[in-house]
Amino acid sequence: MWLLKIENLTVKYGVIPAVRNVSLEVQEGQIVALLGANGAGKTTILKTIMGVTRPAEGNIYYQGTNINFFSPPQRVRLGITLVPEGRGIFNRLSVEENLFLGAYHRSDREGIEKDLSRVYSLFPRLQERKEQVAGTLSGGEQQMLALGRGLMSRPILMLLDEPSLGLAPLLVRELYAFITNIRQEGVTILLVEQNATMALKVCDYAYLLETGKVKVQGKADEVQSQEDVKKAYLGG
């Protein structure tokens, strides 16, 4: 069963197409990776799924409904959550306020409290710093905060934009363990990465984008074994 389906998506900034005729599917419960170099259109696709950017052509289906004309808040209420690139946390708000904003669309107070303590047990550092202004956190801690905030919305589909960007190798490994964990809890994940080696280790299916188009797609091991992918993206 697919959870998200994109058909012939074209997105333009002005007249310049950033995404050209891309079709992709995300199966329920899977981790799907969107790989590619800078400027390949990965972030644009995530933003379009979230509704921040409007498609020029094509359709986006989620749980069987065309969501093309849904506003970002409507999509959040349907269970789609984006953890934006560069973390996109609110620097001037406290850690806890950031986390509460993740649950902005929810009103089940007890559930929110429960999820908050769950996030704190996943990332004890955040609890230690909950009163602190988020801008004062280290890069790794900000990434934890962004992920924790994403979880606070109880996502069905989580869109992760370059989660490993700027993290130390040890933290990247922790991050990927975390991603595998939340998948096991039933969250479907669409992962955007430049770090193809790492992403291909955890994902079920991968799409490789080049200048706005899908160049290669397939199961993780198939993509990994392709010669030109190895050369261009996996270092030999």
Place this chain on the structure above:
Amino acid sequence: MFSLGYFLQQTMNGVILGCIYALLALGMTMVYGILRLINFAHGALITLGAFFTYFVLVRFGFPLVAAIFLVLGFGGLMGLVLDIVAYRKLRGGPEVALLITSLGFYTFIENFMKMVVSPQPYAFKAPSYLTTIFKTSFLTFRTIDIFVIGASVVIMWCFHLFIKKTKMGIAMRATAENLEVASIMGIEINRVISVAFVLGSALAAFTGFMWGAKYGQISYDMGFLTGVKAFVAVVIGGVGSIPGAMVGGFVLGLAEILSTAFLPTSFSEYRDGMVFAILILVLLIKPSGIMGVKEEVRV
């Protein structure tokens, strides 16, 4: 020489004017924080609020409490209408379009008031319970002075709680910092903006009332200079900073009164000029304002 009593008296006057500027600056900085709009229409709300209470309180003799709630409601409603009718359609367009619209709205209201009420100033004869005089050995003051200070403190405290503790307050700060990320948190941006306009406009209308009751005279164009000065207070305090707006308001109010009080009388004609001299001075020393934060340029 100037006596201690004179100094205290003038300081109190400065604080009162500071309260008025601070409340106005609060509304302006809230809107600016989210939309990057210098809302000139804010000044129009001062005029409208002043005349509204003039009719309700002075002409029709409503009780004070009723008049307060009515003017707050009236201001809030005007803010909502202004947002929905004028500003909402321009969202996503260039920021300068908003600016021109707010100037246009101000000009419209000013001329509308000139036609409807009168080009002549009105005497705002506040009810006697607001003008009762108290004398102590140092200070002479009226009930309205206590009222302005008291009401301003209460409003600022409520506003502080609102912005710090409530869900809408947190959403408003988040939206001011990053509109796009706020929307992907599920925050309805349009609602946040409307709330900012409603609150800001209600405050501006209420300030119009205080202005009238305190200074005893209202006119169709009273909102312009007051609005501009409130914006100066915003800049002095640090653009987009809420505590800064309050600090800026008080600094400006005190500076305006004290400079007139202690400079030779020949300078008193330059009272308004003083305000802008202070602005230039602050900008020279600390361009981001007293409590300003450096803000990243929006792409």
